[in-house]
Amino acid sequence: MVEPKSSRQRSKTQDQHIYEEIFxxxxxxxxxxxxxxxxxxxxxIFGVSRTIIRRTLSRLAHERVAVFEPNRGAFVAEPDISDARQILDARRLMELAIVERVAERASSIKGEFKKLYDLIEQEHKSSAAADKGTAIRLSGEFHLELARLSGNKPLEGFLHSLVPQTSLIIALYQAKEGSRCAIDEHSRLLDALKLGDAEEAKCLMGEHLDHIEERLALDESPGNRNLAKVFGRRAEKAGA
Amino acid sequence: MVEPKSSRQRSKTQDQHIYEEIFxxxxxxxxxxxxxxxxxxxxxIFGVSRTIIRRTLSRLAHERVAVFEPNRGAFVAEPDISDARQILDARRLMELAIVERVAERASSIKGEFKKLYDLIEQEHKSSAAADKGTAIRLSGEFHLELARLSGNKPLEGFLHSLVPQTSLIIALYQAKEGSRCAIDEHSRLLDALKLGDAEEAKCLMGEHLDHIEERLALDESPGNRNLAKVFGRRAEKAGA
DNA sequence: GACTGACAAATTGTATACAATCTACCTATC
DNA sequence: GATAGGTAGATTGTATACAATTTGTCAGTC
Incomplete structure (x- = not known):
């Protein structure tokens, strides 16, 4: 039997729902x-007042996924190249620390690996169905679930902010299309983690992140930037 | 000549002011x-409506310095022992990464070390004047300034959340009084950083954090907990 | 035609009104 | 006296009204 939730308890989950939709x-x-x-x-869109939306946007702004421009409102963040480097640097630090901690705890959280396998399987399916958006999201969720299994809530929270920021960086700066190898990398990483092999897992995670960064065009010289992307984005904005 | 700020620009800095007062x-x-x-x-107290206060509290809640209890309002967070361990673990990871990055950049940010020396000097003065509160705050600000000099905004942001949380942990679990050595530790750390000696700086930071943790009583067994603290806190609450 | 200024519309920022909920206290009952 | 129930007051949660600001448009001027 489902507990009859009060309107205010419901609203709390609704808050989370709106946040997750945007996320x-x-x-x-x-x-x-x-x-x-x-x-x-x-x-x-979500059938609530600006008060609720404003709270959600403020959360996204705090996670640097959105930015408030005074008197102009909130926008999805556009990390510049310097931001991107810092974000990726921070993310590498976090991800390595996370796999280290997951590997350490591997024996005591055996039952919890199931969700990771499920996510990989779903990723395969979305990839096969050429559903790129879902595949990217599932890849992010894999990393977030890993963070959860680290058993360290602050680290989990930080990664929760870095994952969508990475997504924005890829949107802005990806030069080459991603090869399908990412899913296999997740698989191999998970195998190493289950064995509690921290060194191997960190090595694989490092390579995984290398592959993501290799596909980006993050040099300062504007000449090397993808012009199609630059103007493509303008077109997208105008059309929306 | 000072720009005549509009009421809304002023309010933005006021927001920050309220946040910093609580912080x-x-x-x-x-x-x-x-x-x-x-x-x-x-x-x-601050002469603003609940709207503004609510925004400030929500920021503090994001940083896990405050917690919202549904329909009961916001409270200063009370990290339990498990939280404390995770926070200190995350903080060590961050601080070591930060000194590493500051040491790397040492030559290119030479002019920026002044504030750190100023903070140490102020710390000495507060300590001499037995102004414990200010001394603790300045110690925290030293770490935050270090984070700023790392040149990595996400890391700086994360530490900005971990420093006050550490303060709460010390308030709840400190068993022995801190010796005066902390200030000297800051001094020696800064010397190593100026020379760009990352290994030495990391070592010193590690020891500095060790000393903070050594003073805490973080074992699970309730019998070892400081009972005076437990009941002292109740008395404090009732008296306030 | 390009530029300036002013007005109108749209949007954000803040305060406030009202509803939902919790807390404390009091009373009735056993 | 202890306990359950109920009412009043205090407090939070949300929506909304209003003020401040920006943006877009359109004359008017050069």
Missing amino acids: DAILEQRLWPGTRLKEESLGE | DAILEQRLWPGTRLKEESLGE
């Missing part, structure tokens, strides 16, 4: 960097 | 873990 849209790259997040529009 | 009060241990943060009272 997922960013992970799936349906929401492009720079997109304006108009409070009233979002309020109408 | 500092926690660093200086004037605000004890578990203290209720009543919205209307804070609004009267």
Whole structure:
């Protein structure tokens, strides 16, 4: 039997729901960097007042996934190249620390690996169905679930902010399309983790992150930037 | 000549001001873990409506320095022993990464070390004046300034959340009084950093954190806990 | 035609009103 | 006296009204 939730308990989960909708849209790259997040529009979409939307946006802003421009409202963040380097540097630090901790705890959390295998399987399916958005999101969720299994809530929280920011960086700076290898990398990483092999797991995670970064064009010289992306984004904005 | 700020620009800095007042009060241990943060009272103190206070509290809640209890309001966080271990673990990871990055950049940010020396000097003065609260806060600010000099904004942000949380942990679990050595540790760390000696700096930071943790009573068995603290806190609450 | 200024519309920022909920106290009952 | 129930007051949660600001448009001027 389901507990009859009071209207205010319901609203708390609704808050979370709105947040996750926007979060997922960013992970799936349906929401492009720079997109304006108009409070009233979002309020109408989700059937709540601006108060609630504003709280959600403030959470996203705190996680640096959105930014508030004074008197102009909230926008999906557009990390510049310097931001991108810092974010990826921080993410590497976190991810290595996380796999280290998961490997250490491997024997005591054996039952909890199931969700990771499920995520990999779903990733395979989405990839086979050429559902790129879902595949990207699931890849992010794999990393977030790993963070949860680290048993360290602050680290989990930090990664929760870094994963969508990485998604924005990929949207802005990815030069080459991603090969299908990412899923296999997740698989091999998980195998090493189950064995509690911290060194191997850290090595695999490091390579995994290398592969993500290799596909980015993060040099300062504007000449090397992908012009199609630059103008493509303008076109996207105008069309929306 | 000072720009005449509009009322809304002023309000933005006011926001920051309220946040810092509460943040500092926690660093200086004037605000004890578990203290209720009543919205209307804070609004009267700072001369703003609950809307503004609520935004500040929500920021503190994101940083895990405050917690919202549904329909009961916000309280200063009370990390339990498990939380404390995770926070200190995360903090060590961050601090070591930060000194590594500061040491790497040492030659290119030479002019920026001045503030750190100033902070150490102020720490000495507060310590000499037996102004314990200020001394603790300045110690925290030293670590935050270090984080700023790392040149990595995400890492700086994470540490900004971990420093006040550490303050709460010390308030709750410190068994032995801190010796005066901490300031000298900051001095020696800074010397190593200026020379760009990353290994030495990391070693010193590791020891510095060891010393903080050594003074805590973080074992699970309740019998070993400081009973005076447990009941002292109740008395404090009732008296407030 | 390009530029400036002013007005109108749209949007955000803040305060406040109202509803939902919790807390404390009091009373009735055993 | 202890306990359950119920009412009043205090407090939070949400929506909304209003003020401040920005943005877009359109005359008017050069």
